[in-house]
Each structure stands twice: as structure tokens, then as C-alpha cells.
Amino acid sequence: MSDNRFKIVFDGALLPGVESTTAKLNLAELFKSSVEDIEKLFTGRPVALKRDLSRPDAETYLTALKNAGIDARIEAEQPVAFSLAETHETDSGAADFSRPAASPYAPPRATVGENLPEYAELKVFTINGRIGxxxxxxxxxxxxxxxxxxxxxxxxxxxxxxxxxxxxxxxxxxxxxxxxxxxxxxxxxxxxxxxxxxxxxxxxxxxxxxxxxxxxxxxxxxxxxxxxxxxxxxxxxxxxxxxxxxxxxxxxxxxxxxxxxxVVSLGMNGYLDQLESNVDSSYESSSITSDEDADQSVIVEEEDAQSADEAAEPVDSPEEQ
Incomplete structure (x- = not known):
């Protein structure tokens, strides 16, 4: 293994403001594993989540983990002269997360970092997921x-x-x-x-x-x-x-x-129509009142004329009677 290879190390630390439950759920989703397996990582001991990475790949994995609330770090790989698979040992007491292990204290079996999604998949017709x-x-x-x-x-x-x-x-x-x-x-x-x-x-x-x-x-x-x-x-x-x-x-x-x-235009049109309707009603009412007044005036004039005619009739004198 060359000196320019790196690994992602996690010792159970979280970013400020991130709850433990939230971090475990995020890791379970990212690693395609169960929450019970993820909890085995939170022992306080350093765990190698991913090994033998180039610097750009290590930065990519680290960014995805930080987005999940995990305070991981990048460390340089140390050259070794023996097989990790045969000795089941890691440098600095770290466990290889990418290799299955039978120990109950070992990391989950799921391969870490192979498909760490930086962003969620968008789905419109569902209540799952997030949108900004x-x-x-x-x-x-x-x-x-x-x-x-x-x-x-x-x-x-x-x-x-x-x-x-x-x-x-x-x-x-x-x-x-x-x-x-x-x-x-x-x-x-x-x-x-x-x-x-x-x-x-x-x-x-x-x-x-x-x-x-x-x-x-x-x-x-x-x-x-x-x-x-x-x-x-x-x-x-x-x-x-x-x-x-x-x-x-x-x-x-x-x-x-x-x-x-x-909306304002419809409201104004409705108001103008109502106002026009009220004006028409008032005009019709005034016309009816005027006609009634005219008819009443004609009746009064006819009564006055009739009274005048009755007053003008001659009255027989006593001599003629």
C-alpha cells in the first residue's frame, strides 16, 4: 500500500447540534444497514469506515458523512507487512468497515461509502423525502x-x-x-x-x-x-x-x-353592476312617483273645476218662487 492512500476514521463523535438518533438514522440510510448494526459504531473506539482511498475520494466520502451529521476525519494509511484479513487486526485498533466480521463488536456488514448519496431522490407523489x-x-x-x-x-x-x-x-x-x-x-x-x-x-x-x-x-x-x-x-x-x-x-x-x-376586476365589475342596478331601480321608482303625483294633480284640478261649476249655478230668488 502506497503512502498516498487514505482512510475515513470515525470514533463516535457528532457535529454540533446533531442528535444521536438522527445521526444513526442517517448512517443507516447511507450505509443501507439497520439501526441496530449502526449502533455498534458508537463505542468510542476508532473505526475505519473506508480504506485505501485517494485524496479526492476520501474528501467526497467525508463530505457525505458530514452532511449526515458525522464528525469523521481523514487519516493516511500506514504501510503494513501482513494481511488484515488473516490477522483480523487493524492499526490503531481500528476495524475495517468494508470487510464482514463475525464479532458482535465489529462494524456492520454493509459496505460503506460505495454509494453515499449526497442528495435525496425527488419524488412528487409521496410524503417521504424533502424539498426546499x-x-x-x-x-x-x-x-x-x-x-x-x-x-x-x-x-x-x-x-x-x-x-x-x-x-x-x-x-x-x-x-x-x-x-x-x-x-x-x-x-x-x-x-x-x-x-x-x-x-x-x-x-x-x-x-x-x-x-x-x-x-x-x-x-x-x-x-x-x-x-x-x-x-x-x-x-x-x-x-x-x-x-x-x-x-x-x-x-x-x-x-x-x-x-x-x-380578483379586483371581478369585484369592480360586480360593484358597478350592482350600482347600475340600484340606479335603475331608483329611476323607475322616481318615474312611478312622478306619474302618481301627476295623476293626483289631475284629480285635484278636476275636483276644483267641479266645485267652481257648482258655485256658478244661479239660485232662485224668493219672488220667483
């Missing part, structure tokens, strides 16, 4: 646009069927609308839970959206609070944001004002 703030915005925008398109298609189909059979149109529209609502809720919960996992929070906290007043603040926290930089109990961090994610997230800056303009 920008990806949460991007996925939410896609979900919103898809919902609007689906609602438009359902409305168009409903109007087309209503011309033939209004009853069928109402039933079909109600069923499709309910299915769209259920799909929207399910996907929204899945995306929201993954965002909570990125913060290191339980997905059950998504139920806070059902609490009055809290549901007006809680969604803002999901958009503002940054996620955990490294791995947490819900897995490795999500991949870096792609250009598509950044573009979709930035489209919210245009989508939100557009929706506000549409």
Missing part, C-alpha cells in the same frame, strides 16, 4: 396551474352537456369537481409534508392549516424558513435547485399580481 423553499414554490405553481386548467375543462364540458341535459351536466360536473378537489388536497398535503421534513418537522404539523388564525401564518413559515443544510431524520437534503425550478418559483412574482388584478 424554491422547489415548494415551483411545485405549488405547477399544481395551481394544473388545477385551473382542469377546472376550465370541466366547466367547458359541463356547459356543452347542459345544452342537451341540464340534469346530467349538474351530476357530472359535481362528480368531476369533487374528484378534482380531492386530488388537489392530496397532492398539496404531499408537497407540504415534504417541505416540513426539510425543516426537520413532523408532517403532522400540516394539520395546523385547519386551525383558524394559525392557517394564515403557517403557510408563510413554509415559504420563509430555510431547511436543514445537512441530512436530518427524514433523509438527505434535496438536490440543488435547477434552472427550471428557479424560473417557476420566480413566476409567482407575476402570477400573484395577475390573480390580484383578476
Amino acid at each position: 423553499r424554491l422547489r415548494y414554490l415551483a411545485w405549488t405553481l405547477v399544481l395551481t396551474v394544473a388545477m385551473l386548467v382542469a377546472a376550465g375543462i370541466i366547466s367547458t364540458v359541463g356547459f356543452a352537456i347542459a345544452t342537451a341535459s341540464p340534469t346530467i351536466a349538474i351530476i357530472l360536473g359535481s362528480l368531476l369537481g369533487f374528484a378534482l378537489f380531492v386530488a388537489l388536497v392530496v397532492v398539496s398535503v404531499q408537497i407540504g409534508v415534504q417541505r416540513l421534513h426539510d425543516l426537520g418537522w413532523s408532517g403532522w404539523l400540516y394539520l395546523l392549516n385547519l386551525v383558524p388564525l394559525v392557517n394564515s401564518i403557517f403557510p408563510l413559515l413554509l415559504l420563509v424558513l430555510p431547511g436543514n443544510a445537512g441530512a436530518n431524520q427524514y433523509g438527505a437534503p434535496p438536490p440543488r435547485n435547477s434552472t427550471a425550478v428557479k424560473v417557476l418559483a420566480s413566476l409567482w412574482l407575476a402570477f400573484i399580481p395577475l390573480m390580484l388584478i383578476i
Whole structure:
């Protein structure tokens, strides 16, 4: 073995702020092993997690371990003149993690460092995994646009069927609308839970959206609070944001004002229609009142004329009588 080879050594130390349970879960996921086997590493004795590495490979493994909360280190391999497999000994009392061992105090059997994922795999339709703030915005925008398109298609189909059979149109529209609502809720919960996992929070906290007043603040926290930089109990961090994610997230800056303009326009149109309706009603009421007043004036004039005629009739004198 040459002098330019290195190994990854771990003696049970963790990075500041990382809980032991979280670190063990991260290691179990990275090493594809069970938590019970991983616990055998936390004895306080140095353990060689990976041997015979070049310097760049050692740095790669060390970065992945630090993302999992493990405070490991790189040490240079020392040349030996005997076979580790035959003597079952390691320098400095370290055990070879990449070689199976029968001792109950030996490291797990899983090969370490062969496929240490730096980032988690993205899955949309699941409550497992993690997503960051920008990806949460991007996925939410896609979900919103898809919902609007689906609602438009359902409305168009409903109007087309209503011309033939209004009853069928109402039933079909109600069923499709309910299915769209259920799909929207399910996907929204899945995306929201993954965002909570990125913060290191339980997905059950998504139920806070059902609490009055809290549901007006809680969604803002999901958009503002940054996620955990490294791995947490819900897995490795999500991949870096792609250009598509950044573009979709930035489209919210245009989508939100557009929706506000549409809502304000609809509100103004409704207000103007109501105002016009009130003006028409007032005009009709004034016209009816004017007609009634005119009719009353005509009646009064007729009565005055009749009284004048009665007053003008001659009265017989006593002599004529």
C-alpha cells in the first residue's frame, strides 16, 4: 500500500447540534444497514469506515458523512507487512468497515461509502423525502396551474352537456369537481409534508392549516424558513435547485399580481353592476312617483273645476218662487 492512500476514521463523535438518533438514522440510510448494526459504531473506539482511498475520494466520502451529521476525519494509511484479513487486526485498533466480521463488536456488514448519496431522490407523489423553499414554490405553481386548467375543462364540458341535459351536466360536473378537489388536497398535503421534513418537522404539523388564525401564518413559515443544510431524520437534503425550478418559483412574482388584478376586476365589475342596478331601480321608482303625483294633480284640478261649476249655478230668488 502506497503512502498516498487514505482512510475515513470515525470514533463516535457528532457535529454540533446533531442528535444521536438522527445521526444513526442517517448512517443507516447511507450505509443501507439497520439501526441496530449502526449502533455498534458508537463505542468510542476508532473505526475505519473506508480504506485505501485517494485524496479526492476520501474528501467526497467525508463530505457525505458530514452532511449526515458525522464528525469523521481523514487519516493516511500506514504501510503494513501482513494481511488484515488473516490477522483480523487493524492499526490503531481500528476495524475495517468494508470487510464482514463475525464479532458482535465489529462494524456492520454493509459496505460503506460505495454509494453515499449526497442528495435525496425527488419524488412528487409521496410524503417521504424533502424539498426546499424554491422547489415548494415551483411545485405549488405547477399544481395551481394544473388545477385551473382542469377546472376550465370541466366547466367547458359541463356547459356543452347542459345544452342537451341540464340534469346530467349538474351530476357530472359535481362528480368531476369533487374528484378534482380531492386530488388537489392530496397532492398539496404531499408537497407540504415534504417541505416540513426539510425543516426537520413532523408532517403532522400540516394539520395546523385547519386551525383558524394559525392557517394564515403557517403557510408563510413554509415559504420563509430555510431547511436543514445537512441530512436530518427524514433523509438527505434535496438536490440543488435547477434552472427550471428557479424560473417557476420566480413566476409567482407575476402570477400573484395577475390573480390580484383578476380578483379586483371581478369585484369592480360586480360593484358597478350592482350600482347600475340600484340606479335603475331608483329611476323607475322616481318615474312611478312622478306619474302618481301627476295623476293626483289631475284629480285635484278636476275636483276644483267641479266645485267652481257648482258655485256658478244661479239660485232662485224668493219672488220667483
